[in-house]
Amino acid sequence: MDTSQYLDVFIDESTEHVEDLYNYLLELEKNPTETNLIEEIFRAAHTLKGMSATMGFQDVANLTHKLENVFDGIRYERIKIDATIMDVIFQAVDNLNAMIEDIAAGGDGKGDVSTIVANLEKIENGEVVTKENDAAATVEGTVETDTTTSNLDEFELSILEESRDRGFHNYEVTVQLREDCLLKGARVFMVFEVLEKLGEVIKSTPPVTDLEEENFDYSFTVLFVSQSSKEEIQKSIEKVSEIEHVTINLFSVEAYKQQLIDQEEQSSVLTFEEKKEKTEDKSDKAPKAKSKKPTSKTIRVNIERLDILMNLFEELVIDRGRLEQIASELNNNDLQETVERMTRVSGDLQNIILTMRMVPIDQVFNRFPRMIRQLARDLQKEVDIEIIGAETELDRTVIDEIGDPLVHLIRNAIDHGIETPDVRKQKGKPTQGTIKLQAYHSGNHVFIEISDDGAGINKEKVLKKALENGVITESTANNLTNQQIYELIMESGFSTADSVSDISGRGVGLDVVKNTIESLGGNITINAEENQGSIFSVQLPLTLSIMSVLLVELSDETYAIPLSSIIETAIIQKSQIMHAHNKKVIDFRGNIVPLTFLNEVFETEQTIADQDYISVVIVRKGDKMTALVVDSFIGQQEVVLKSLGNYLSNTFAISGATILGDGQVALIIDSNVLVK
Structure with missing residues (x-):
């Protein structure tokens, strides 16, 4: 039977079942005796087994069958759940996910899962699974895991792209130590010390913790960002003794991306739910159990x-x-x-x-619980996640872009925010930290808040680091508010981490988060209290395609300012203009607001020189404001945002253009870059 016509449906439904397995397993880890969860996991595995067998993907079916056997034992209380068993089950689902991603990328879904199958069989037979058998199997057809580039996530790729765009070189550096090297950890430390003087380490294989504990043979590989030449880097590393040889290659983000086809992009479908009961399937698929979520028919x-x-x-x-x-x-x-x-x-x-x-933003949120679980285990921390408002909806174009910045903010919260259990106990806190992820609508915007009950932000440490890095001057530091101090951590190259890790502390990251969010027409603010926690609040527009704007006139040309960033319009007397710090400012409802003359920004002819009154548009970015001086107001209108194309992509303070009713092109002003 030709099943190729059903392949897209198989990939979509399999992805949903794997996602359900992850979510149910995370709940089961908290409530190991919850019979409803065990039944749901068993049915999801059974359905996935039947689908994959029908489609001819035997390796997926075999692994799912073993997983099904384990949960059959759990539900009849022949097997008792513990941490080791949960680790093996998570690894099994990771392998299933990798095989389905391989099928989505055009592969055959085959994989060497002998190790994980052996572990599942041991669990099924009541044998003890040792740590030696606890490694996940590598799936054939996916990228090999013996190089640094095997497990880069999308955000790390965006860091490399950002570095490349700024004129840096991305290198893959492999260091081979001599086999008679006695202190491997010390040599690794010395190599990292050399590299940190020349640039930034993005990723290492094996991970930094394994390198420090000498859990590797005699070679390791790092992804490294630097402005130095290959020859300069090689000579610097080779000065460290007991090194056999060093291999340095340029790392191409484009070449790497060609190897990885994202699962969501491959499916290229959007699911629309109709609130209808799904009829039971009398084929090999088992009927869905009663659950809290209503079943639904889908149109793809x-x-x-x-x-x-x-x-x-x-x-x-x-x-x-x-x-x-x-x-x-x-x-x-x-x-x-x-x-x-x-x-x-x-x-x-x-x-x-x-x-x-x-x-729904749940499409982004649903991958965070298992990511947090793994990071917490790696860092030996206890972390719980609380998700509120996962049903909040955003335009698909915004959803596609926001995932990676949120990943980095959550990593940052786990690594820098949440303390280790011992430290939390000393502070009188529960040993388990909590990260709260909340989304909600407000007007034409969606707000996403990532908060934690961890260490907060040390203002003195941030200021000291900012002064050391030349981000601010001594005179500026004395006039900064608390929030302005916190926002310094989003400056390029800023990091307060004492050592480089695979998770954060590279000084490349939060600035990319900020740039990505602002490129979407949003902004990010930070609030924190030392030893109490911190809150990162992201504001995003509901959609990027059609927007409401205020049309203004400037030297016989029409410009558009997005209403989402406007606080108020006003006409003021020239006598109300004051001077502060060599700038023209006005008093707006008790706040000193600087004036920005758009004719100077866009180098147009000034037509208000002889007028006694000027028209201003008060715009906001976070808690900062500025007053844009224009010739006159035309009115409010709904317009379509059009890109200026590749040739005009870097035009200052212009985010795009629109076509007005009379056929005239109006440029859309990016007020975010004008607010200082």
């Missing part, structure tokens, strides 16, 4: 079709604006009534299309 739509639909509607919005202007100029009642009705109908259509593109 290729995301490219939604993008095309959105582009066509954007053209309709432009033509709608043109019709509104023509109707206003002709002053024909019938035409105006028709255009008004068209405006209402197209507004409803716009809401439906935008809703279709909305996906």
Whole structure:
């Protein structure tokens, strides 16, 4: 039987079942006697086994069958769950996930899972699983795990891309120690010391902890970012004694990306749920058990079709604006009534299309619990995660971009924020730390907050490091508010970590987070209290395609300012302008707000020189404000954001353009970069 026509459906449903397995296992770890969870896991494994056997992916079916046997033993109390058993089960699901990703990438889903199968059989037979057998098997068809580049996540790739764009070189450095080397850990430390003087270490294989404990043979590999040449790096490393040879190669992000095809991009489908009961399948698939979530039928739509639909509607919005202007100029009642009705109908259509593109942020959040579990174990910390508002929806384009910054913020919270159990006990805190991930709507924005009850942020340490790195001067440091001090950690190259680790402390990261969020039209703020915890708050627009703007005039040209960043518009007398720190400022409701003359920013002719009054638009970024000086206000309008293309991608203070009703092109001002 030809099953190729069902491959996309198999990949999508298998991915959902694996995701369910991860979530159920995380819950089971907290409540090992919860019979409902055990039943759900057993049924998910049974369904996945049947699907993969039908499609001919025998290795997936075999591994799932062993997993099913273990949970059959657990539900009939022949097997008692402990930490070692949970580790083996998680590794089994990791292997299943890797095999399904391989199938999605065009592979055959085969893998050498003999080790994990042997461990599952030992559990099934009541034997003890030792640490030697506790390693996950490598899946054939995926990238090999004996190099640094095998397990790079998307955020680490974005760091490498950012470094490359800033003129740095990305290197893969492999160091081979001599076999008569006695103090391998000391040699590794000396090599890292050399590298840190020349650049930043992004990743190491084996991990830093294994290198420090000498849990490796005689070679190790690091991904390294530097402006130095290969020859300079090689000579510096070779000065360390007991080194056999050093191999340095340029690391290509593009070449690496070609090897990895993201699971979500491969499926290229979006699921729309209709609240209908799913009929029981009488085939090999077992019926779904009763659960808290209602079952649903799904319609899978290729995301490219939604993008095309959105582009066509954007053209309709432009033509709608043109019709509104023509109707206003002709002053024909019938035409105006028709255009008004068209405006209402197209507004409803716009809401439906935008809703279709909305996906719950749970698609991003659902990978964090297992990531936190693994990081906490690696760092020997106890960490729980609390997720609130996972059903909050965002435009798919925003969802695609926000995952990696959130990953880094959570890593940062675990590594820098949450203390070890001993330290927490000394401080009178529970030994288990908590990371709270919360999402909610507010107006036309979505807010995502990552908070922890850890060590908070040491202001003195941040200030000291900022002064050492030349990020601020002594005079500036004395005038900073607490929040401004906290936000220094998002400056480029800033890190307060005492040592480089695989998780954070490289000085490359939070600045990329900030840049990514601001490129989406959002912003990030930080609040913290030492020994109480910290809160990173991310504000994002609901959608990036259609926005409400204020049209303003500047030297006979029309510009657009997004309403989301505007606090107020005002007309003020020139006599109200004051001077502070060699800048022109105004008093806005008790706050000193600097003036930004847009004619100077965009180098246009000044037309307000002889006027007694000036028009200003007060805009905000976080808790900072500025007043943009314009010639006049035109009015509010809904516009379509259009990219300026590759040739004009770096235009200062311009985020894009739009086409107005009269066919004129108006540039959209990026007010974020104008707020100092």
